[in-house]
Amino acid sequence: MPLYVYSIIAAAHPCRLDGLTGVGTEPAPVRAVTAGRLRAVVSDVDEEIRPRRRDLAVHQEVQDRLMTDGTVLPLQFGYTAPDDQAVTQVLLEHEDGYLEALERLRGCAEYQVKASQDEDALLREILHESDRARQLNDRIRGGDPDPRLPLELGELVAAEVGERREGLAAGLVQSLVPLARDHSVRAPADGDILNISLLVHDDDKNAFLEAEARLTEQVEDVEFRFNGPLPPYSFV
Template sequence: MPLYVYSITAATHPCRLDGLTGVGTDPAPVRAITAGRLRAVVSDVDEEIRPKRRDLTAHQEVQDRLIADGTVLPLQFGYTAPDDRAVSEVLLEHADGYLAALERLRNCAEYHVKASQDEEALLREILGGSDRARQLNERIKAGDADPRLPLELGELVAAEVGERQERLAAGLVESLVSLAEDHSVRAPSDGDILNISLLVHDDNKDAFLRAETRLADQTERVRFRFNGPLPPYSFV
């Protein structure tokens, strides 16, 4: 029977799964398949699993239960396998790599940091600090119809915004990564200037959280969104 696969753990993980049901319209109990020194946490499915709210929640509940008791390799939503035998074969074939990953993630959690900037304040700052930008803006406001003026002003401002935001993002990253075991920077979206995932060891958790708070307090006109601790999806 097809299986939905949630996570991989060491065979020594307690896998306390009592009462947990998995994804799907008729959710089956969550269970573990042991092969050698590893376990895969799975549930039976008889349909194609799509990212509906109920199933996303069920997927995360399994991860939360497991990570409370030890290190896991959480799989992204949607991973399936044909049957128990196929899962066991994968665990045995890739045992060395999975065990090494579990050791690397031991006692670690993932934290997300996103940041966005007040663009209107940034534009005012650029217009106030650049003689050329200020001159162009004043000529346009005065009614100068030269079509080259808006184009030059737009290009100048865009270049300055990009350069300033890159410098700011680099500084924010530098202030956090020293407390992380690993990090992954993603391309920002939706107006953000920073989108970073950090792998933080439990021993550094308090220092990292203090650094987040300090960063938010000391950085003007930047809005931060912090999220964590989370299962280390980005580092599996």
């Protein structure tokens, strides 16, 4: 019977799954398939699993339960296998790699940091600090009909915005990365200037949270969105 696979853990993990039911319209109990020194946490399914709200929540609930008791290699939502035998074969074939990953992630969780910048404040800053931008803006506002002025101003401002956002994002990354065991920077979306995931060990958790708080207080005109601790999806 097809299986939905949530995560991989060590065979020694307590794996407390009592009361958990899995994804799908007819949820089956969440259980473990053990092979050698590893376990895969799974549930039986008889349908194609789509990212519906309940199923996404169930997927995360399983990871959270397992993380309470030990290290987890969380799989992204939607991973399935044909049957128990296929899962067992994968665990045995890749045992050393999975055990190495579990050791690398031991005691760690993922924290996500996203940031966006107040665009109006940035434009005001550029007009204040760039003589050329200020001159062009003053001429346009004064009624100069030269059609080249708006184009030049737009190109100048766009270049300044890109350069300043990249510089700010680089500075933010440099302030956070020293407190993490690993990090993954992704392309920002939806107007953000920063999208970074960090792998933080429990021993460094308090220092990392204090650094987050300092950023919020010290960096003006930037809105931060912090998320974590999370299963270390980005580092599996």
